[in-house]
Amino acid sequence: MNQEKQKIVIVGGVAGGASVAARARRLAEDAEIIMLERGPDVSFANCGLPYHVGGEIEDRDALAVQTPAKLKALLNLDVRTGSEVVNVQPAEKSVTVRTLEGEYELSYDKLVLAPGASPLRPPLAGIDDARVLTLRNLQDMDRLIDHVAQLDHVTIIGAGFIGLEVAEQLVHIGKKVTVVELQEQVLPLLDGEMTKGIEETMLANGVELILGDGIASFDPQANELVVKLNSGKEVRTELALLSIGVRPESELAANAGLELGPRGHIRVNDYMQTSDANIYAVGDVIESANPLSADAAGSDAYNAVPLGGPANRQGRTAADHIVLGEKAQAYPGTIGTAIVRVFDQAAGITGLSEKRLSQLGVDFKSVLVHADHHAGYYPGAERLTVKIMWDPESGRLLGGEAYGKEGVDKRLDVLATALRGKLTIDDLTHLELAYAPPFGSAKDPVNIAGFAAGNVMAGHVKTLASIPTDESVQIVDVRPAAMAAARPVANAINIPMVELRSRLGELDVNRPVATICVIGKTSYMAARVLSQNGFDAASIMGGVTQAL
Amino acid sequence: MNQEKQKIVIVGGVAGGASVAARARRLAEDAEIIMLERGPDVSFANCGLPYHVGGEIEDRDALAVQTPAKLKALLNLDVRTGSEVVNVQPAEKSVTVRTLEGEYELSYDKLVLAPGASPLRPPLAGIDDARVLTLRNLQDMDRLIDHVAQLDHVTIIGAGFIGLEVAEQLVHIGKKVTVVELQEQVLPLLDGEMTKGIEETMLANGVELILGDGIASFDPQANELVVKLNSGKEVRTELALLSIGVRPESELAANAGLELGPRGHIRVNDYMQTSDANIYAVGDVIESANPLSADAAGSDAYNAVPLGGPANRQGRTAADHIVLGEKAQAYPGTIGTAIVRVFDQAAGITGLSEKRLSQLGVDFKSVLVHADHHAGYYPGAERLTVKIMWDPESGRLLGGEAYGKEGVDKRLDVLATALRGKLTIDDLTHLELAYAPPFGSAKDPVNIAGFAAGNVMAGHVKTLASIPTDESVQIVDVRPAAMAAARPVANAINIPMVELRSRLGELDVNRPVATICVIGKTSYMAARVLSQNGFDAASIMGGVTQAL
Known part of the structure; x- marks a missing residue:
């Protein structure tokens, strides 16, 4: 273990920078750790800012997680706010720090750049107005x-x-x-x-x-x-x-001659080292390898994910490498998990979306399912929508998305964990998730997504992403008659599922059929009945819930 | 695909049996599917029974998910309630069915046993009282x-x-x-x-x-x-x-000469086939391979998990094998994920507990951590406790447990998915879980459990599961003085963390030190300071939250 006294200088004191400092101190009690922050605050909860605007987080102090004094007392950190690093001299291993009192040089053994990103302000007329x-x-x-x-x-x-x-x-x-x-x-x-x-x-x-x-x-x-x-x-x-959106604050790095990516992010290796081995970078300013697109597309394997979770873990990785050297664990890349709550709904993503996969030119398949977020017979069940993307060759999951009122975060976390474990759609069907009526279902929405994907792969069902407009297709609405009448599907014949087997004669076996129901489950059953009776049948994914 | 017309007879019409029937019908429109149920109800929600007792599920009909008539209309199933199978004749491929009207023989191509389990009633004096x-x-x-x-x-x-x-x-x-x-x-x-x-x-x-x-x-x-x-x-x-507890209703299987496990469960292979290839069994009556104990202990690889989730997936596996033959996916075993809500708390487990691992004689390590279920600065954060067990050789996760008011189900699901993916404690640190203040933290409790495990493995910290009673150990309470005074730890010296570095002289470097705080996080930091200053220091896991 490499624990000789080191001088570690960190530029930026929020998520990534603060994580470097805290972890480095725990590993190296005698290291000299100096954290330089341009602004007046360190380690504040920037993800919480919107919630104080609306008063949901009442106390502003709740957002100011740490102060320089607390960090000194707790972690023996030398925190200097109002201290902007204006230049890095890699050859001298020093930085130039500007404060209200003037400038000074500060030497380092290891430098960590964690300056973050700043909001994009395009050069439009009037954009400098104070409003x-x-x-x-x-x-x-x-x-x-x-x-x-x-x-x-x-x-x-x-x-x-x-x-x-x-x-x-x-x-x-x-x-x-x-x-x-x-x-x-x-x-x-x-x-x-x-x-x-x-x-x-x-x-x-x-x-x-x-x-x-x-x-x-x-x-x-x-x-x-x-x-x-x-x-x-x-x-x-x-x-x-x-x-x-944001742009990485990488001017310092650029001026220091560090390698940048095409959109100005600092390029780092698996230990958060920049092209100068004594300079690390973490957080919103970097781009790192994306293991999913790397595996799926070979190229375009870097991505920038300006979020707090990755910044924290990158900070930990950098500190480990600074103190422990080659004993440190490699950072496995960022797959891009994100969620947002908007009023009574949540939506989020993990891994690669359908549109991203299309951009990358990767071959993939996807399904979308609706299911209750917990047992339907237990009060308060809310509909949850899950979409998954996978590699049709290997079955490996490539991405997932979800939205709904309840349980969205849980399914995203399960899918994010599945992505980290390189699980396949078959594995999703067999995930053994916690089930009691208040928490889930015997068949969780993630299991159901796996079932649906498996049915597609096995050729048990053809699916359609929307209602076909081709007039040669017979659209069969298999919902109960009253429901179909209340919210009709244009140009559809209503044959309730319970009558389908006895009314097959009403359909033309020489024309394709698209089945639709409320959420896409009964329409799948109907498509199975039809295809086994000689029809070219496909089920409309997500039913009228998605299509109308 | 083996879709010639088959006659499938299913004994038992609740979770496992109903899943076999529904999946078999979707795969084989022309199969003859007969479901025999001894009781008056099929496919009822047995996990919901307690909630109707207290009126939380108001409507009894909500629990009666299906009726024979609905299953006939929807899935063309021949459902016979009040029909008890009293004997199986494997050689003749037939069963004897008893109804109120008498007995009859019913032949099958494939038989599925899904009779479930019945509550244990030990032969104690007075147990037959109607109360x-x-x-x-x-x-x-x-x-x-x-x-x-x-x-x-x-x-x-x-x-x-x-x-x-x-x-x-x-x-x-x-x-x-x-x-x-x-x-x-x-x-x-x-x-x-x-x-x-x-x-x-x-x-x-x-x-x-x-x-x-x-x-x-x-x-x-x-x-x-x-x-x-x-x-x-x-x-x-x-x-x-x-x-x-329950005992498997395996008398029929025993009488038919099928192989049973040591506690009377039906033994099945990866496709839910019993020792007779034409007879399948699913649900609470079986025991199946446990992939975790199989890998960890080699022996005792079977377990019985009488829960609805596994029963459903076993039913699907059996139906797939009956209809699709070798194209069916193998059942990957049951790892035993379970959860319960009791008033405002939830608790649950996935995989192998510490006590189970000890029984199996498996070498393992464990940590217990407390953390907020979502960002602490966002209103409503509740403390969540997570424990993980892993293989110290490979780092592979072996089990997880959690309890708390909120978010227990989510962390169990993440750990269950990690178990399915054979993830290690290092992988847990890098799980990229969905974070926005209402849903989680930049460092999720599962990440934190991974961090703690990694620190144990790297030798960064020694941990204690409880307060040592050995008087030679110096117990150092690093909480703030007021907190330590309000709820003191017996025989502890109070040195608040912020004063620790300057008060090391108060401790005897020749005697071991155990540090304790509120939840086990600051005590870890304190143990790091002490051990790097020459002390033999250990942190008490879970702090006073767990120990007092």
Whole structure:
């Protein structure tokens, strides 16, 4: 073990940087650990910022997890806030630190760059108006809270995770909210059909959603801010919050000659070392190997996932490598698990989406299923939607997505664990998950997704992602008659499942059939009956729940 | 694909049997499928029975999931209730069916035995009194509900999952409840320290708990039932519910000469075939290979897990093998995942417990950690306790247990998935679980358990499962002074963590030190400081939360 006294300098004191410092101290009591933070706060809970805007987290101090004094007392860290590193001199193993009092040089044995990322601010007309805000730190949050206190209407630019969290919180405190998103869906990381629940709950909660439209410019007026969209549409608002993504703060690294990726992220190896072995980097500023796309596509194996969980674990890896050397465990890469709650709905993803797989040119198959989040006979069962993607060759799971009111996080975690274990769709059918009526079902939605995938692979059923528009296809609605009448499927013949076997004569065996039901389960049974009676039959995935 | 018309006879129409029938029909539209059920009901939700007793599931019909008529209409099944199979003639491939109208022979191509298990009723004096009940089916439930309506005090014999569920429900409807358990803990499947939360909530909700005492006899009186315990103690009650386990209903199989295991379960292969290739068995009546104990111990690789989830998947496997032959997937065995909710607490297990591993003579290590179920700064964070067991040679996870108010099911599911994927403790540290403040933490309790295990394996920390009683050990309580004073640890010196580095001189470097804090996290940090300063230091796992 390499525990001689080392001088470790860390640039950035939030998730990744703070993790490096804490772990390094636990491993090396005598190391000199200096943490330099440009801003006034270290180790604050940036994932909690939106929740204080709406008062859901009442106490601002709850977000300020640590102070320099506490970190000194607890971990013997030398924490210097208001200290910006303006240059790195790799050859001298030193950094230049700028404070209000002036600049000084600080030498290091090992340097860790954890400066994070900053919100994107495209060079649009009017974007420098004081009413165009971003949300990244406590000061941004304070500014947003101050502003919204005296106004009615806020426009959120970008319907990603943070944008939607803030939108919800603003509704909670009585604001009118418009969300503008360039893509034709909210949560662009997810596949479009998996954002249905989120979009519905936003509309139901009075949020105005403008999809498929981008920002052309801001036109600041005395009493309002006019947001001009690419379509020509104008949104008259009082405040705009930009949440269209982040860019890595990698200028220091670039100036130091460290290798960067195509979008400016610092490239690191499995131990978080940059192209200079004495300089590590962790958190939102880096991109790291994605084991899923590496295995599936061979190329494009790097990804940047600006989230707290990976930052923490990268920090731990870097500290281990600094102190323990080759005894450290390699970082296995980031697969990209993310979740968001928006009003009464949650949605999330782990691994590769269908659209990402298509971009990568990877061969894959997918299914979408609806199922109750716990036993249907126990009160409070809520419908949950799960989609999985897999490699048709090996059966290996490549990604999963879920949405619904309850239990979304649990299924994402199961799928994330399955991805880490390289499990196949067959393995999913056999997962033995915790079942008692308040918690799950004898057949969990993840098992059911595995069953559905297995049926596709075995050729037991053909599936359709939507209602076919080809008129040669006979659409058979197998729901009970009353249900079919109440919310009809256009151009469908209603033959309830319980009558199907006796009414096969009503269908033309020479024309393809597409079956549809409420959630895609009975339609699968119907497709089985039809195909075994000589029909070319396919089941519409997700039923009318998804298709109507 | 072997889809010629087959005659499939299924004995038993609840979880396992019903799954065989439904899957077989979907695969083989033209098969003749006959389901024989001794009782009046098929496919009822037996896991829901306790919840109707307390009215949490209001509608009894919610538990009667299917009827013979519905199964006929939907799946073209020939369901015969009130039909008991009294003999199997394997040579003739036929069974003898007894009904109220008489007996008849029924031939089969494939027979599936899914008769389930029945509650244990040991031959004790007084056990046949009408006030000694069991709970296994809808009729038992109706009887229990009828009885308890007019009485005040019920004694539950056996503190397993069903016993505790019923205890809670009876409290909800205003009954006084005593629970008697032979072991020194509730939930004997779990390790003792993992039932702390459940026992505390039971006591807080007014349940009388008698642990470490068994039933000697029942003494029925006119107005009361006296339950006599092995200790000599007597419990004066009005009704006793026996829930001390089940025995497989394998008489038919035994009489047919099928191979049974040591405790009377039917032995099956990976496709649910018994020792007669034309006879399958699924559900509570069987024992199947346990992949964990098989790998870890080599021997004792069979286990019986009488739960609905495995029964369903075994049924699916049997149907696949009957219809598809060798194209069917093998059943990968049952690892034994189970959970129970008792009042505001949940507890559960997946894989092998510490006590089971000890019985098997397997070398293992374990850690126990406490952590918040979601971000501590987000309102409503509840403490969750996770214990993991692993193979110190390979690092492979062998089992996990959890308890707490929230999020127990999720962590068990993650651990169950990790077990299926043969993940190691290092893999647990790198699980990328869904994190947003309402759902989790940047470091999930499962990650933290992995970190703790890794620290043990790397020799970074020695741990103790309880407060040492050896007087030569210096116990150092590193909590803040006020906290230590409010709930002191006997014989401990209080040195708050923030003062530890400056007060090392107060400790004798020649005597071992055990550190303790609230949950075991700060005590780990303290042990690191001490050991790096030459002390023989160990951290007490779980802190005072577990130890006091």
